[in-house]
Every structure is written in structure tokens, then in C-alpha cells.
Amino acid sequence: MATPSTQPASATAPATLKVPRHIGLIMDGNGRWAKSRSLPRAAGHKAGVENLRRIIRACVELGIQHLTIYAFSTENWARPVDEVKGLLFLLDQVLDNELQELHREGVQIRHIGRVDGLADSTRRKLESAVAMTQNNTRLVLNVGFNYGGRAEIVNAIKQMLADGVTSDEVSEELIDRYLYTAGQPDPDLIIRTAGELRVSNFLLWQGAYSEYYAADVYWPDFDKNELLKALEHFNSRERRFGKTSEQLV
Ligand code: FPP
Numbered sequence: 001m002a003t004p005s006t007q008p009a010s011a012t013a014p015a016t017l018k019v020p021r022h023i024g025l026i027m028d029g030n031g032r033w034a035k036s037r038s039l040p041r042a043a044g045h046k047a048g049v050e051n052l053r054r055i056i057r058a059c060v061e062l063g064i065q066h067l068t069i070y071a072f073s074t075e076n077w078a079r080p081v082d083e084v085k086g087l088l089f090l091l092d093q094v095l096d097n098e099l100q101e102l103h104r105e106g107v108q109i110r111h112i113g114r115v116d117g118l119a120d121s122t123r124r125k126l127e128s129a130v131a132m133t134q135n136n137t138r139l140v141l142n143v144g145f146n147y148g149g150r151a152e153i154v155n156a157i158k159q160m161l162a163d164g165v166t167s168d169e170v171s172e173e174l175i176d177r178y179l180y181t182a183g184q185p186d187p188d189l190i191i192r193t194a195g196e197l198r199v200s201n202f203l204l205w206q207g208a209y210s211e212y213y214a215a216d217v218y219w220p221d222f223d224k225n226e227l228l229k230a231l232e233h234f235n236s237r238e239r240r241f242g243k244t245s246e247q248l249v
Contacts, residue, residue: 018235020188022066024203029194029218042086047220049090058224059139060105066140066184070202074148091145095125106138112180113147142181149204152180181206189234193219211237
């Protein structure tokens with residue numbers, strides 16, 4: 001879906017600020033944050049989770065309706081075994097410790113990504129978090145865990161073939177319906193922390209017309225103020241969706 005979408009922010013933001021309906025978040029820089037403090041990388045990921053909690057709350061307060069986070073990519077399996085184990089452990093911890101609070105705040109949890117490679121116990125926790133929160137409506141939180149944009153497209157094509165979709169039936173709308181994010185608006189804004197200008201296989205299809213914002217701080221330091229800066233920047237952009245400026249007035 002390529003429909004642009006913004007709405008006025010809730011009372012906690014400047015009155016004139018329009019917030020995007022859907023934000024994507026590439027939470028980069030945990031390792032560098034830890035290194036800059038002479039801490040192990042695991043401490044950076046732990047601080048990253050703590051920050052995630054704050055940013056989800058801020059998004060709920062601001063009235064953002066969809067938030068997609070990139071927590072573990074299909075490529076992250078190539079990291080040192082201990083780091084991978086640590087990230088898998090953090091997912092378990094988040095599901096064990098944060099679920100009730102997220103549920104209370106009206107967050108609907110969805111998993112985007114493959115379940116292969118996840119322990120059975122983790123899969124069950126994910127499934128029950130998704131089931132428990134499925135009727136919540138304040139914020140849809142897409143948790144990208146074992147997620148890759150290319151893998152998602154491959155998965156969609158395989159599913160379409162398995163369903164006997166013919167070439168005449170293939171359209172952008174149909175492909176949308178086979179993605180993990182089926183039924184959700186495309187991200188209006190994708191924020192990447194730690195200053196890098198890379199897409200890193202995140203929401204490749206859905207991000208076709210997203211505005212990108214590179215925050216110059218490591219993820220654990222990306223606070224509500226930084227989020228508001230990203231939103232102000234987003235508000236200053238002219239989204240043309242292939243048209244000219246003159247056509248938009
Ligand atoms: C990138 O920083 C961050 C990640 C690969 C993981 C992001 C994960 C979290 C914030 C916590 C996990 C969240 C859940 C829901 C379990 P990096 O390690 O690439 O940092 P660097 O580029 O500075 O080394």
C-alpha cells in the first residue's frame with residue numbers, strides 16, 4: 001500500500017506535529033555504545049532493550065499506530081555464537097518480562113520473520129504473545145526477529161506459487177497480501193540510529209516510498225527527544241510519490 005498517511009500527534013507532542021502512521025526502526029549501534037563505555041557488547045544489547053521499552057511507550061503516547069522494529073536479521077546468525085545466544089535470550093526475556101505491560105498499554109504484538117532456528121519454547125512464547133495481544137488496537141508492534149526483506153519476498157513468492165496464483169493475478173496489491181505485514185500500511189518513516197546510511201535488508205518492498213532518517217546517536221541513546229527530532233524532520237519533507245511538487249498543491 002503506497003497511500004501517504006499522517007495524523008495530528010497526541011497531546012504530548014507539539015500541536016502542529018503530524019505523526020506518521022507507521023515507523024520502521026533499525027536499532028543500530030548497541031555494540032559501539034558498549035565499546036565507548038568499555039562494556040561487553042551484551043551490555044549494549046541490554047541497554048538497547050531498555051531503550052526499546054521507552055521508545056515503544058513514547059510511540060504509544062504520540063499516537064503512532066504501527067511500529068516495526070529490526071531486532072535480529074536473517075544475517076545476524078553469522079555473528080559470534082555467544083552474541084547470537086545473547087540476542088535469542090533477550091527475546092525470551094522480553095517475552096517473559098514485558099508482555100503484560102505491553103498488553104496493558106494496548107500494544108498488539110506481531111512477529112515478522114522466520115521461526116526456523118528459534119527454540120520451540122521461544123516459538124511458543126511468541127505465538128502466545130501474538131494471540132494474547134491480537135485484539136489490542138493502540139499500537140501494532142511488528143517484531144522483526146530472524147527477519148530479512150529478501151527472505152520475506154522469497155517466502156511470498158513461494159506461497160503464491162503454492163496457492164496456484166497465475167501470472168495474470170500477480171499485482172503489487174497481491175504481493176502486499178503475501179508479506180508478513182499484510183493488511184498494514186507501508187512505513188512512512190524509517191529511522192536508523194548510529195549514523196549509518198544503509199537499508200540492511202529491512203522492509204525492502206514496503207519501504208519503496210518511505211522517508212529515511214539517520215539519527216546520529218547509538219540506539220541506547222535514541223530517546224524521546226531524538227524521536228521528536230526525527231518526526232520534525234519527517235514533517236519538513238515533501239512526499240511526492242513520483243509526482244512533481246506542482247501536482248501536490
Ligand atoms: C545493532 O547493533 C543491533 C542489533 C543487531 C540488535 C538490536 C536488538 C536490540 C535493541 C535488542 C533486542 C530486541 C529484542 C526485541 C529481543 P550492533 O550490535 O550492530 O551495534 P554495532 O553496529 O555498534 O556493533
